[in-house]
Amino acid sequence: MRLPPIDLSRENTFGELTYETGGQYGPIMGDYLAFIVVHIGSATIEADDRVTRLEAGQCAFSLTHERYNYIAQEGTFSHVSWCDGRPQNAGWLYQEAGKFAPFIDATPQVQTLMQLGVDLGIGDRDSRSGLREALTNALLNAYIYEAGVLAAEKPVPQTILRARRYLDEHFAGDLTIEHVAEQVRVSPQYLVSAFKKHMGMTPARYLWRCRVDYGAHLLQRTGLSISEIAYKVGYKNPYHFSRQVKLAFDCSPTELREQARGA
CATH class of the missing domain: 1.10.10.60 (Homeodomain-like)
Structure with a gap:
């Protein structure tokens, strides 16, 4: 399933961060899209009414209307990379989001796209914003595709x-x-x-x-x-x-x- 591109021209960023002894990112209010890859450690994501626990090697996709919060476990070392943005004119994406797995194993394709975005830097308003938006859309499609492949390879009765x-x-x-x-x-x-x-x-x-x-x-x-x-x-x-x-x-x-x- 390939989705139409979404408009992320506002506040679309990639980055990576190390939490030495735990920490928190958020809460972020309003319409918000986020991908998180946990490389080391573990984390909890609160996305509207859904709570997701992540371990190292897993990737999460979150799409919220009200509130997003990322919590790195207190007292533990963790390292994550992220992609986020404020989706515009994407009502259809919110309608479809419930069909997508909230997290999957971070496949090589997902990790490669994430790293390409991270290498561009964090800035949200520069000459590379169009490339960030294209990478974010590619990441969304890769995530959905990989989630489907993983589900097909491991059908649950x-x-x-x-x-x-x-x-x-x-x-x-x-x-x-x-x-x-x-x-x-x-x-x-x-x-x-x-x-x-x-x-x-x-x-x-x-x-x-x-x-x-x-x-x-x-x-x-x-x-x-x-x-x-x-x-x-x-x-x-x-x-x-x-x-x-x-x-x-x-x-x-x-x-x-x-x-x-x-x-």
């Missing part, structure tokens, strides 16, 4: 997609693997093995990731107490929630909230 969707929609409930397996009409043994094969983790691990990611989102975006958030996202006690936040973000819930407020 509909049963596993339904299980993932069920976990996404019901993670705050009192779920068991047996219950989820019953919902998608497979045995618990098959669900665990097939889910891990295609999703890279067990259903239980995916469930806890959903809970801690949404819990972190509520910590940073609401005034709910830590206890209220813990119960709201499916933990049976605040201590367990706090422990999972510490493991995922290397800081306490209170520290995570203070970091967001200090941004």
